[in-house]
Amino acid sequence: MRKYEKLASFIINNIGGKDNIVNITHCMTRLRIKLKDNDKVNIEELESNNNIISCQKAEGKLQVIIGTQVGEVYEEIIKQIGKVKTNEGTSQEGNSLINRFAATITKIVVPALGVLCACGIIAGLNSVLIATGMIESGSGTNILLNAMGNACLTFFPVILGYTSAVAFGMNPFVGMILGAVLIFPNISTDMNSGKVMFSIFANSPFKMDVFKTFFGLPIIFPATGYTSTLIPIMLINLCASKIEKFLDKQLPDVTKQFLAPFLTILIAGTVGVLVIGPISMIIQNGLQAGLSLLMDKSQILAFALITLIYQPLVIFGLHWPLITLGLMEFASTGSSLIVAAIFPASFTHMAACLAVFLRTKNIKMRNIAFPAFLSACFCIIEPSIYGVTLPVKKRFGFCMVGGLVGGLILALSNSPMFAISMGTTGIMSFVNPQGSGFAGLVWCVIACVAAMIITFVLTWITYRDEEDAGSEEDAKAIKKLNTKETIVAPMNGTIKPLDDMDDIAFANGSLGKGVCIVPNEGKVFSPCSGKVTVIFPTGHAIGIKSDDGAEILIHIGTDLYDKKELLFKKYVSQGDIVKRGQLLVSFDLNKMKEKKLNADTAVIVSNTNDYLDILLNNATTVKVKDPIFTAVRAKSEFKEA
DSSP: OOTTHHHHHHHHHTTTOGGGEEEEEEOSSEEEEEESOGGGOOHHHHHTSTTOOEEEEETTEEEEEOOTTHHHHHHHHHHHHTOOOOOTTOOOTTOOHHHHHHHHHHHHHHHHHHHHHHHHHHHHHHHHHHHTTSSOTTSHHHHHHHHHHHHHHHTHHHHHHHHHHHHHTSOHHHHHHHHHHHTOTTHHHHHTOSOOOEEESTTSTTOEEEOEEETTEEEOOOTTOSTTOSHHHHHHHHHHHHHHHHHHHHSOHHHHHHHHHHHHHHHHHHHIIIIIHHHHHHHHHHHHHHHHHHHHHOHHHHHHHHHHHHHHHHHTTOOHHHHHHHHHHHHHHSOBHHHHHHTTHHHHHHHHHHHHHHHOOOHHHHHHHHHHHHHHTTTOOHHHIIIIITTSHHHHHHHHHHHHHHHHHHHHTTOOBSSOOOSGGGGGGGSOTTSSOOHHHHHHHHHHHHHHHHHHHHHHHHOOHHHHHSSHHHHHHHHTTOOEEEEEOSSSEEEEOGGGSSOHHHHTTTTOEEEEEEESSSEEEOSSSEEEEEEOTTSSEEEEEETTSOEEEEEESSSOTTOGGGOOEESOOTTOEEOTTOEEEEOOHHHHHHTTOOOOEEEEETTGGGSSEEEEOOOSEEOTTOEEEEEEOOGGGGOOO
């Protein structure tokens, strides 16, 4: 059961059911629900739930105050009520074309990676068994394992038909059918039989012969078919989603259930095979030709570039297009040097995390490093990047150097992967099922060991505990087992008690202890060194987890989640590592005063329950970086391991 499924269902039931919901949005800490009938709300029952802080009615809406995990609860409610998201605070800032492209590729490819890797492991196992003579080629065992190992890529258009349909918001079964059309049994053979009517792009790598027509229109169907391809079905389903949405608006409800899929499949399938498929294959072949040309010019340069950019791309979530190129290479040749070249990357993060775990005396860092090490064993390197290597940038550089060396060893030894499987389980994917030796596997081990040794040694000899502490003051605190963490003022202004705020959720302390600052300047700076865990699209609220574990929420004003005219400007994004005193957000304070909008800013510790006490300073006015309160922890949490 999903983490917030019960809570979401509980909320829906106690606000009159999904049919009573007109729309639902959320801000930093609370759900904002517009209802048809407010009398159906059972506030007492809602507030009896330990996961709900309080409920209140304001702006004609029911506000259910949950805390900083409200986003996850909101997503679960949307899943259950089946309505389109209507988050009024959504911003398109930073939503560039490349970001949207990367996000779309991620939505389509990532859901399939689990089964893709699982099949890759089976394919690798099959190769090992044949190479060792434990089974014979053509035996029943070999045939069955081969089917299990290659089923995913063989029928990839059907799988991506489903995931791309979900990503584009269309009927996923229609998407699967369109994928199945591309790989229908014998369709490639049948479409390319008989006499050639004419050819396009003759005397070029993109030459395509035409054998058949569709009502007089030429059908250009690749001789190799669309098996294992990626781009065609993605583009076809993008087109199909537009068609389906149009039909959904035009068709009467009584015929929509069967007529919409019928017309979508007919139109998108025809356009897909006649137009989109050939164009996408030209794009796909062009990308492969460009990559081949680069490798022909300088294989070292090509793979050095691939291995160097891969890990930085992971930081920004832009690595999936690169992996997609590797999958296209695999689909075309049955193996992939691109995926092989990035394979050692996870091993470098294993080495970095292990070195930090063995060297550090910081119990908090040890608790981060070891789980990150285990995740990296299965090629999940994000915990290592954000928790261990990227905060100390030279460590991330060491991982890049190790990855470069390992990747070049595999590329220059011409040791591709014959199945798609990452992490420690992917080593056997370097065994060629058509060969009899283990040369690829040996080179894989050499490459990964070399990458790990380089990263481990560099991390070990350069390690300093104070670098993980964030500052010299923090390092001294750790060494002295200091139980205090001081939070400084994020803005210039006047201090007033939190219970004097107009917003009852902050005033009663239910969201955490802290202070209220009445700003005299429209700038917000980081009150600690740490990581931005969340920033609301409008910029009026931001959450930071300090390096010592305090979860700080800075909330500017009251009910500003939909005030886009305030022109909040954000200087950081979710996931960014920030230092104490770094500029986070700016806003037009004069404009707020003109509109008589409340700018009182709550600065609270949202995980107050993790501390013995939050000790407030007695200052009445503060400047940026002045101490405002001290979070006191139990001493046992700081004991050295």
